[in-house]
Amino acid sequence: MLAQVQQDGASIVVGPLLKNNVEALMKSNTPLNVLALNQPETVRSFPNICYFALSPEDEARDAAHHIYDQGKQSPLLLIPRSALGDRVANAFTQEWQKLGGGIVLQQKFGSVAELKMA
Structure with missing residues:
Protein backbone atom coordinates (compact mmCIF):
# COMPACT_ATOMS: atom_id res chain seq x y z
CA MET A 1 0.00 0.00 0.00
CA PHE A 52 0.76 10.05 18.11
CA ALA A 53 -0.35 7.80 20.95
CA LEU A 54 -4.07 7.69 21.52
CA SER A 55 -3.77 5.71 24.75
CA PRO A 56 -4.47 7.51 28.03
CA GLU A 57 -2.01 5.12 29.69
CA ASP A 58 0.75 6.27 27.33
CA GLU A 59 -0.06 9.88 28.17
CA ALA A 60 0.04 9.10 31.90
CA ARG A 61 3.45 7.42 31.57
CA ASP A 62 4.75 10.39 29.57
CA ALA A 63 3.44 12.73 32.27
CA ALA A 64 5.24 10.71 34.95
CA HIS A 65 8.52 11.06 33.04
CA HIS A 66 8.01 14.78 32.48
CA ILE A 67 7.23 15.49 36.14
CA TYR A 68 10.05 13.25 37.39
CA ASP A 69 12.54 14.90 35.02
CA GLN A 70 11.57 18.28 36.51
CA GLY A 71 12.66 17.05 39.93
CA LYS A 72 9.18 16.99 41.44
CA GLN A 73 8.74 14.57 44.32
CA SER A 74 5.09 14.47 45.43
CA PRO A 75 2.63 14.27 42.54
CA LEU A 76 -1.10 14.63 43.17
CA LEU A 77 -3.41 13.15 40.55
CA LEU A 78 -6.88 14.62 40.11
CA ILE A 79 -8.77 11.84 38.36
CA PRO A 80 -12.38 11.03 37.54
CA ARG A 81 -14.01 8.34 39.65
CA SER A 82 -14.26 5.82 36.83
CA ALA A 83 -12.53 2.87 35.22
CA LEU A 84 -10.68 5.30 32.95
CA GLY A 85 -9.46 7.32 35.94
CA ASP A 86 -8.22 4.12 37.57
CA ARG A 87 -6.37 3.07 34.40
CA VAL A 88 -4.66 6.44 34.10
CA ALA A 89 -3.73 6.53 37.79
CA ASN A 90 -2.34 2.99 37.70
CA ALA A 91 -0.23 3.70 34.60
CA PHE A 92 1.14 6.93 36.11
CA THR A 93 1.87 5.33 39.49
CA GLN A 94 3.61 2.29 38.02
CA GLU A 95 5.81 4.45 35.80
CA TRP A 96 6.52 6.92 38.62
CA GLN A 97 7.67 4.13 40.92
CA LYS A 98 9.68 2.49 38.13
CA LEU A 99 11.55 5.80 37.79
CA GLY A 100 12.34 5.78 41.51
CA GLY A 101 9.57 8.08 42.70
CA GLY A 102 7.69 7.50 45.92
CA ILE A 103 4.05 7.78 46.88
CA VAL A 104 1.56 9.19 44.37
CA LEU A 105 -1.39 10.96 45.96
CA GLN A 106 -4.81 10.75 44.31
CA GLN A 107 -8.00 12.77 44.57
CA LYS A 108 -10.96 11.28 42.74
CA PHE A 109 -13.99 13.29 41.69
CA GLY A 110 -17.36 12.39 40.26
CA SER A 111 -18.35 15.70 38.70
CA VAL A 112 -17.08 19.22 38.18
CA ALA A 113 -19.38 20.43 40.98
CA GLU A 114 -17.91 17.84 43.35
CA LEU A 115 -14.40 18.91 42.41
CA LYS A 116 -15.23 22.55 43.15
CA MET A 117 -16.48 21.60 46.63
CA ALA A 118 -13.33 19.66 47.53
Missing part, protein backbone atom coordinates in the same frame (compact mmCIF):
# COMPACT_ATOMS: atom_id res chain seq x y z
CA LEU A 2 2.85 2.42 0.79
CA ALA A 3 4.27 1.92 -2.68
CA GLN A 4 0.90 2.80 -4.20
CA VAL A 5 0.55 5.88 -2.00
CA GLN A 6 4.03 7.05 -3.00
CA GLN A 7 3.34 6.31 -6.67
CA ASP A 8 0.18 8.44 -6.41
CA GLY A 9 2.37 11.37 -5.35
CA ALA A 10 1.71 11.51 -1.62
CA SER A 11 4.50 12.81 0.58
CA ILE A 12 2.83 12.23 3.95
CA VAL A 13 0.73 9.44 5.41
CA VAL A 14 -1.56 9.77 8.44
CA GLY A 15 -1.91 6.33 9.97
CA PRO A 16 -1.86 3.45 10.56
CA LEU A 17 -3.92 3.03 13.70
CA LEU A 18 -3.26 -0.58 14.75
CA LYS A 19 0.00 -1.32 16.59
CA ASN A 20 0.90 -4.30 14.42
CA ASN A 21 0.53 -2.12 11.30
CA VAL A 22 2.72 0.58 12.88
CA GLU A 23 5.37 -2.07 13.56
CA ALA A 24 5.14 -3.28 9.95
CA LEU A 25 5.48 0.32 8.77
CA MET A 26 8.69 0.73 10.79
CA LYS A 27 10.17 -2.32 9.06
CA SER A 28 9.27 -1.02 5.60
CA ASN A 29 11.92 1.74 5.54
CA THR A 30 9.47 4.02 3.74
CA PRO A 31 10.80 7.40 2.62
CA LEU A 32 7.33 8.93 3.18
CA ASN A 33 6.69 11.20 6.15
CA VAL A 34 4.33 9.40 8.51
CA LEU A 35 2.15 10.47 11.42
CA ALA A 36 1.34 7.09 12.98
CA LEU A 37 -1.83 7.11 15.08
CA ASN A 38 -0.40 4.66 17.59
CA GLN A 39 3.01 3.61 18.79
CA PRO A 40 4.72 0.23 18.86
CA GLU A 41 5.73 -1.52 22.07
CA THR A 42 9.34 -0.49 21.45
CA VAL A 43 9.61 2.97 19.96
CA ARG A 44 12.54 3.50 17.61
CA SER A 45 13.48 6.90 16.30
CA PHE A 46 13.06 7.53 12.59
CA PRO A 47 13.49 11.00 11.08
CA ASN A 48 10.34 10.61 8.98
CA ILE A 49 7.97 8.91 11.48
CA CYS A 50 6.13 10.62 14.32
CA TYR A 51 4.00 8.64 16.76
Whole structure:
Protein backbone atom coordinates (compact mmCIF):
# COMPACT_ATOMS: atom_id res chain seq x y z
CA MET A 1 0.00 0.00 0.00
CA LEU A 2 2.85 2.42 0.79
CA ALA A 3 4.27 1.92 -2.68
CA GLN A 4 0.90 2.80 -4.20
CA VAL A 5 0.55 5.88 -2.00
CA GLN A 6 4.03 7.05 -3.00
CA GLN A 7 3.34 6.31 -6.67
CA ASP A 8 0.18 8.44 -6.41
CA GLY A 9 2.37 11.37 -5.35
CA ALA A 10 1.71 11.51 -1.62
CA SER A 11 4.50 12.81 0.58
CA ILE A 12 2.83 12.23 3.95
CA VAL A 13 0.73 9.44 5.41
CA VAL A 14 -1.56 9.77 8.44
CA GLY A 15 -1.91 6.33 9.97
CA PRO A 16 -1.86 3.45 10.56
CA LEU A 17 -3.92 3.03 13.70
CA LEU A 18 -3.26 -0.58 14.75
CA LYS A 19 0.00 -1.32 16.59
CA ASN A 20 0.90 -4.30 14.42
CA ASN A 21 0.53 -2.12 11.30
CA VAL A 22 2.72 0.58 12.88
CA GLU A 23 5.37 -2.07 13.56
CA ALA A 24 5.14 -3.28 9.95
CA LEU A 25 5.48 0.32 8.77
CA MET A 26 8.69 0.73 10.79
CA LYS A 27 10.17 -2.32 9.06
CA SER A 28 9.27 -1.02 5.60
CA ASN A 29 11.92 1.74 5.54
CA THR A 30 9.47 4.02 3.74
CA PRO A 31 10.80 7.40 2.62
CA LEU A 32 7.33 8.93 3.18
CA ASN A 33 6.69 11.20 6.15
CA VAL A 34 4.33 9.40 8.51
CA LEU A 35 2.15 10.47 11.42
CA ALA A 36 1.34 7.09 12.98
CA LEU A 37 -1.83 7.11 15.08
CA ASN A 38 -0.40 4.66 17.59
CA GLN A 39 3.01 3.61 18.79
CA PRO A 40 4.72 0.23 18.86
CA GLU A 41 5.73 -1.52 22.07
CA THR A 42 9.34 -0.49 21.45
CA VAL A 43 9.61 2.97 19.96
CA ARG A 44 12.54 3.50 17.61
CA SER A 45 13.48 6.90 16.30
CA PHE A 46 13.06 7.53 12.59
CA PRO A 47 13.49 11.00 11.08
CA ASN A 48 10.34 10.61 8.98
CA ILE A 49 7.97 8.91 11.48
CA CYS A 50 6.13 10.62 14.32
CA TYR A 51 4.00 8.64 16.76
CA PHE A 52 0.76 10.05 18.11
CA ALA A 53 -0.35 7.80 20.95
CA LEU A 54 -4.07 7.69 21.52
CA SER A 55 -3.77 5.71 24.75
CA PRO A 56 -4.47 7.51 28.03
CA GLU A 57 -2.01 5.12 29.69
CA ASP A 58 0.75 6.27 27.33
CA GLU A 59 -0.06 9.88 28.17
CA ALA A 60 0.04 9.10 31.90
CA ARG A 61 3.45 7.42 31.57
CA ASP A 62 4.75 10.39 29.57
CA ALA A 63 3.44 12.73 32.27
CA ALA A 64 5.24 10.71 34.95
CA HIS A 65 8.52 11.06 33.04
CA HIS A 66 8.01 14.78 32.48
CA ILE A 67 7.23 15.49 36.14
CA TYR A 68 10.05 13.25 37.39
CA ASP A 69 12.54 14.90 35.02
CA GLN A 70 11.57 18.28 36.51
CA GLY A 71 12.66 17.05 39.93
CA LYS A 72 9.18 16.99 41.44
CA GLN A 73 8.74 14.57 44.32
CA SER A 74 5.09 14.47 45.43
CA PRO A 75 2.63 14.27 42.54
CA LEU A 76 -1.10 14.63 43.17
CA LEU A 77 -3.41 13.15 40.55
CA LEU A 78 -6.88 14.62 40.11
CA ILE A 79 -8.77 11.84 38.36
CA PRO A 80 -12.38 11.03 37.54
CA ARG A 81 -14.01 8.34 39.65
CA SER A 82 -14.26 5.82 36.83
CA ALA A 83 -12.53 2.87 35.22
CA LEU A 84 -10.68 5.30 32.95
CA GLY A 85 -9.46 7.32 35.94
CA ASP A 86 -8.22 4.12 37.57
CA ARG A 87 -6.37 3.07 34.40
CA VAL A 88 -4.66 6.44 34.10
CA ALA A 89 -3.73 6.53 37.79
CA ASN A 90 -2.34 2.99 37.70
CA ALA A 91 -0.23 3.70 34.60
CA PHE A 92 1.14 6.93 36.11
CA THR A 93 1.87 5.33 39.49
CA GLN A 94 3.61 2.29 38.02
CA GLU A 95 5.81 4.45 35.80
CA TRP A 96 6.52 6.92 38.62
CA GLN A 97 7.67 4.13 40.92
CA LYS A 98 9.68 2.49 38.13
CA LEU A 99 11.55 5.80 37.79
CA GLY A 100 12.34 5.78 41.51
CA GLY A 101 9.57 8.08 42.70
CA GLY A 102 7.69 7.50 45.92
CA ILE A 103 4.05 7.78 46.88
CA VAL A 104 1.56 9.19 44.37
CA LEU A 105 -1.39 10.96 45.96
CA GLN A 106 -4.81 10.75 44.31
CA GLN A 107 -8.00 12.77 44.57
CA LYS A 108 -10.96 11.28 42.74
CA PHE A 109 -13.99 13.29 41.69
CA GLY A 110 -17.36 12.39 40.26
CA SER A 111 -18.35 15.70 38.70
CA VAL A 112 -17.08 19.22 38.18
CA ALA A 113 -19.38 20.43 40.98
CA GLU A 114 -17.91 17.84 43.35
CA LEU A 115 -14.40 18.91 42.41
CA LYS A 116 -15.23 22.55 43.15
CA MET A 117 -16.48 21.60 46.63
CA ALA A 118 -13.33 19.66 47.53
